[in-house]
Amino acid sequence: MDSYETIQELHNSLPAFSPYIPVALLPYIALVLLSSTFTLAFYFSTLPKDALPVRETAVATTASILGGFGVVALFCSAGVYV
Amino acid sequence: MPKRWRTLPFLVWGLLVPSFALATQPFENTAIVRTIELGGSLVHVTATYAVKALEPGSSVYTVALGQEQRRKTSWVEAKVKGQPKALLLQDLGYDEKSKSFLIGIELPKPLDIDGTVSLVLETVETHATYPWPQSAGQDEEQKLKYNTSLFVISPYHTAVQRTKIKLPSARVISYTTPEDVEEFTLDSPVTKSGATVTYGPYHNIAPSANHAFIDNHQKLVTLHFNYDFPILELTKYKRAAEISHWGANLNIQDEIHLHNGGPTLKGHFSRLHHQTQSFYQRSAPHVLASMHLYLPAGISNVYYYDLIGNVSTSKLRTTPSVSRNVKSPQYSVLEMRPRYPLLGGWNYSFTLGWDSPLQDSASWDARSGRYIIGVPIMTPIPSAVIDDAEVKIILPEGANDIEVYQPFSAIDSNISTHITYLDTTGRRAITFKYKYLTDKHNQLIYVAYKVSLSAHLKKPVAVATAFIILFSLAFGGRRVNLRLHKK
Numbered sequence: 001m002d003s004y005e006t007i008q009e010l011h012n013s014l015p016a017f018s019p020y021i022p023v024a025l026l027p028y029i030a031l032v033l034l035s036s037t038f039t040l041a042f043y044f045s046t047l048p049k050d051a052l053p054v055r056e057t058a059v060a061t062t063a064s065i066l067g068g069f070g071v072v073a074l075f076c077s078a079g080v081y082v
Numbered sequence: 083m084p085k086r087w088r089t090l091p092f093l094v095w096g097l098l099v100p101s102f103a104l105a106t107q108p109f110e111n112t113a114i115v116r117t118i119e120l121g122g123s124l125v126h127v128t129a130t131y132a133v134k135a136l137e138p139g140s141s142v143y144t145v146a147l148g149q150e151q152r153r154k155t156s157w158v159e160a161k162v163k164g165q166p167k168a169l170l171l172q173d174l175g176y177d178e179k180s181k182s183f184l185i186g187i188e189l190p191k192p193l194d195i196d197g198t199v200s201l202v203l204e205t206v207e208t209h210a211t212y213p214w215p216q217s218a219g220q221d222e223e224q225k226l227k228y229n230t231s232l233f234v235i236s237p238y239h240t241a242v243q244r245t246k247i248k249l250p251s252a253r254v255i256s257y258t259t260p261e262d263v264e265e266f267t268l269d270s271p272v273t274k275s276g277a278t279v280t281y282g283p284y285h286n287i288a289p290s291a292n293h294a295f296i297d298n299h300q301k302l303v304t305l306h307f308n309y310d311f312p313i314l315e316l317t318k319y320k321r322a323a324e325i326s327h328w329g330a331n332l333n334i335q336d337e338i339h340l341h342n343g344g345p346t347l348k349g350h351f352s353r354l355h356h357q358t359q360s361f362y363q364r365s366a367p368h369v370l371a372s373m374h375l376y377l378p379a380g381i382s383n384v385y386y387y388d389l390i391g392n393v394s395t396s397k398l399r400t401t402p403s404v405s406r407n408v409k410s411p412q413y414s415v416l417e418m419r420p421r422y423p424l425l426g427g428w429n430y431s432f433t434l435g436w437d438s439p440l441q442d443s444a445s446w447d448a449r450s451g452r453y454i455i456g457v458p459i460m461t462p463i464p465s466a467v468i469d470d471a472e473v474k475i476i477l478p479e480g481a482n483d484i485e486v487y488q489p490f491s492a493i494d495s496n497i498s499t500h501i502t503y504l505d506t507t508g509r510r511a512i513t514f515k516y517k518y519l520t521d522k523h524n525q526l527i528y529v530a531y532k533v534s535l536s537a538h539l540k541k542p543v544a545v546a547t548a549f550i551i552l553f554s555l556a557f558g559g560r561r562v563n564l565r566l567h568k569k
Contacts, residue, residue: 007487007528011454012407014445019330020538023439026329037549044553049560060553068546072328075503079383081329081437082504082541 027077033070037063107238107289108140109133112198114234114243120250120305122226122313123343123467124520125154125207129234130163132200135193143189144174145203146182146235146291148300154207156518160187163200180291182235206520208467209343213313214306218345218426220355224368225255225345226309232260232281232301237291244282247305252277255306265299279305310367312424313343314466319519323457324476324502325440327538332443335435336461340420344368346427356423370424376413376462379404381436386418388432395419403442406456434461452483453533456526459489460519468519475529476500476511480537484510489525492516506544 002010021029040063047056075082113132118125133143147155160169167190174184187201214227234243247257257279263271266284273280281303288295318339325332345368359365377384380403386393400414420430444455457475460468477484486495492514500511512529 016441017444023330064546064549067549068542071545076329081326081331
């Protein structure tokens with residue numbers, strides 16, 4: 001465990017925090033991802049009901065992942081910094 | 083039986099035994115000058131000790147604080163005169179033989195015989211002044227009283243000492259003229275010039291940290307003076323700092339309970355009278371109608387509300403973000419007016435919060451793979467004392483390997499779980515509790531933590547799981563036949 005002064009100097013000399021995705025892009029990313037989720041959900045509803053639901057699972061999984069990131073981006077762009 | 087004494091913000095606790103208990107004294111004070119700057123809720127006391135060593139290798143200088151003084155002191159710092167680095171202090175506690183509290187100051191280098199050093203001991207006393215008379219009308223003056231001991235107590239012999247008390251203005255109503263001090267001075271024991279009252283110089287004072295001196299010679303000195311500013315006390319202060327990595331944001335929210343510590347209102351409050359006064363710019367000195375708060379640079383989305391709702395009587399002037407290493411800090415200024423003017427004894431509670439970019443406070447250490455963030459303990463409110471403070475730092479979800487670096491020890495600290503939007507397992511929140519904070523306590527708490535990539539992805543995965551559940555329900559729902567007629 002370093003001392004307070006060491007951490008202070010270290011903190012001042014290190015590069016600043018940078019997020020994985022730039023914050024200014026988040027509203028646009030939210031728009032793109034959520035519209036994709038909406039489109040895929042609509043497409044999911046038109047898929048035929050197969051015995052082995054390969055396409056349905058694939059579309060649902062993709063839509064969910066896009067929706068997951070889209071909702072997080074939506075929250076951040078709305079000001080609720082999750 | 084002493085009450086619970088305030089914990090002093092010592093950086094290092096040592097194990098040295100006080101050395102003055104020996105028959106020969108290791109040090110001698112050639113001069114002690116104590117300067118007391120009087121204020122409302124905060125009083126700054128600076129004592130300069132010109133020390134001469136009488137024995138070789140003396141390295142710990144002991145300072146004594148009287149009981150009353152120790153009770154009111156909440157910040158102690160010792161430096162060599164002219165040097166910026168603070169010296170290590172040890173709290174030696176209450177010593178029955180000397181009837182005072184002892185603090186050991188570790189000198190930067192041990193002194194040889196007849197070596198000299200000038201030590202500066204800065205302390206801040208809180209709640210040291212009290213309004214006298216205790217109640218005043220809406221447009222009357224505010225007068226305060228301050229008590230202190232006449233002599234600076236020291237375990238070593240003092241050649242000459244003086245106490246200078248700096249008043250906020252030259253208007254002093256009365257000050258004690260000490261009697262029975264012919265042993266130490268043949269001139270007048272107290273002099274006043276302008277806004278400074280000087281007690282001393284007093285010569286040839288024997289080691290005074292003992293019962294004999296304190297019982298026979300120590301006296302109480304009282305000053306009664308005018309004070310033309312509102313006395314601000316924050317009875318309760320809660321700060322929550324929430325870190326968001328996805329939004330690269332640090333949200334800080336302060337819940338402030340303001341109290342005007344001036345004389346309580348005599349009679350009733352007349353709004354008409356108050357309006358007339360503020361129109362002619364002649365408002366009473368102890369009424370708080372508005373105040374300026376200095377918030378960090380680069381903030382946005384500032385909100386200021388109280389129990390009733392948003393308070394619109396505020397004006398914010400922001401300054402753009404600055405990097406962490408900038409020497410002269412930039413501030414955003416918030417001019418705020420509470421819903422009603424605070425007269426003596428009145429309270430007002432409000433919540434103030436803002437968002438600031440995380441880049442301004444946090445850094446990334448690639449070598450050890452951890453983030454370091456510096457969170458200020460308080461919003462600096464000039465000349466105000468914070469009676470009870472609680473600082474809560476809410477880390478991102480999935481933070482582990484948490485290390486905390488405090489500028490001074492807190493009275494209590496614990497880790498809890500905080501749950502907010504889109505959380506599954508909750509976030510770790512570290513809470514620190516402090517008492518009697520002054521403007522000198524405005525420093526940063528550093529927290530180092532690690533958040534792995536999988537922890538970062540917890541949130542999108544949680545939302546994706548919710549979507550998958552909805553899709554599964556839709557999947558099942560599509561296959562349920564709700565037709566009433568057989569096809």
